[in-house]
Amino acid sequence: MNRKSAWIAGTVLAATLLGAQVSLAATSATQNVTFTVAKAVAITSTGAATISTAIDPSSGTPTGTTTSGLTVSSNDTAGFQITAKTNAATVTEAGTCTPAQSANVNIMSVSASTPTGQSAGTSAGTAASAFALSTTATNLYSAAPNYTGGTLSVTTNYTVAPGYTTPPNTSGCTYTVPVVMAVTAL
């Protein structure tokens, strides 16, 4: 009996050692893949907008408002900033009219909403108060958002207050104010 038990124990021990050897023979290999990800930003306008109703400075609502949209992409965890500016202080009417009038671009004020649609990030930032357009780039966020994602939606708001200093349009023409919306990774 003892001999039989010893034989079984020896067999089990041999099988265990053999299994361990087989296990050691089947070691896995590790390959380290090193890569870097560059910072990237993108900005897309969803289309500009026209203030559809002519503005009457003498009316109870002497301003015109409209909204547009931007889609921003960013992978910079430090955040991004959007600035707005125009390339010239005045804008001349565009269209089929003679003579064409000029208007100061500061009759237009701009603001933006905080972004939505983020994939990650902790702060939506703080939208700055509306400011008059100028040739100096001005931040749309007083505290920049650090959201990341491929489709961050931002609504832009435009308010035009021509007052009495802006000449009335010549028939058939429009004051078209080019607004440069620039995104920068922080």
Add this chain to the structure above:
Amino acid sequence: MTIRHIRALRAMHVRRSTWALLAVVALLVTCLAAGPGTALARDREGQTRPVGAPGGLAATPARLEIGVDTNSAELAADVAVTNRGAGPAHVHVTLADLIVTQAGAYETTVAGQTPYSASSVATIDRENLDLNESGDPGATATVHLSGNVDHLARPLYGALILELDDEQPPIMDLVAVRVAAQVRPSIVIPIILVPLNATDAPATSGNATGLTRLADTIQLALKGLSLAFAESGSPGPLDRLIPISLPGVADHGPLVASTSVQNQGNAFGRVFTKYSFAGVNPVGWLPESLRGSFGSDEHPYLEVDAAPAALMPDMLGETRAVSTYATGRGGELDSTPWFGLVRVQATSTLVLADFVSQPVVQDGYVLVLPWKEGLVALAAWRMWCFWRGRRSPGASQVLPEPVSASSPVSA
């Protein structure tokens, strides 16, 4: 005008001269309504029309911070630009000088205007990109930045401006008078060229990463000026009712903390600030060993990394953080306690191309106390007491007379 109307007019037997007068008046009215000089002309469609076709662009890398060691003579970097619009796009590329406005915005100006212009040593290989529609292989192009940076002794700064040209003319309505905002998507890529020394010895200012350190001519130094607090978010009804704020006291959260700093070095840098919010321990004044026995050590309940502020030498700047968590579903959750003393610690560092200055630590305290709610509650209680007093003025008369020992009842 309908046939019935015409018959009715004929029935009036109006003279021919009267008809002519009416026609002239009608013509004048029409001209005045649609003629020039009427910024007040009414839009006939009442709709919003697109002025520019939707379009956009992407760029990578979004920043170019290039360390130039003493052995380097050539500078080379590529920027990939991709059209994000549905149609072909023309992108104008400009190498410009970089400026930081007093408000902290990246601004650009014509190349060669600043004494630290990167354009003095670097050029780009193309200024115009014609890109196919998004998704097409030709939707991406590369801009190559190159230059001679031999013996670069001080940092140089610049910016690559990518601006989408608006090829489609605005859609005009020849009748109505309009004002339009023509959005031009643009990307500004800051370019920072930083001279390095190829040695592993620690630098006098700035911590080196790897085997390089900042050139000896560069100093990274930051000075903390102030740490301020305010209530964030839109004011509630009580804030409108009592538009007063006490210094050092917040009625409610969220709190916004802002740090003012100054770049005291001689190079551009980005200020990164970590804000730490912690409730002040009531027994925090005790020695640490005793405090531990109470089991109430002070731990921050919120840590926030603020968005960096760009600072040129000697410039003042500000970073800010709000005491809220992003819920991940577009909402935010305030972490400010309803009551208590909150300690805010702001640790700021100036960073230039991964080299970090000595940290500047600023501490501040704010008492969160809903005193406006307390005032309203106190006023309501006083009014209730006053109302009860007026409602039962004779309540004292119905009280029983005090019983004296000699009265017959006691007997």
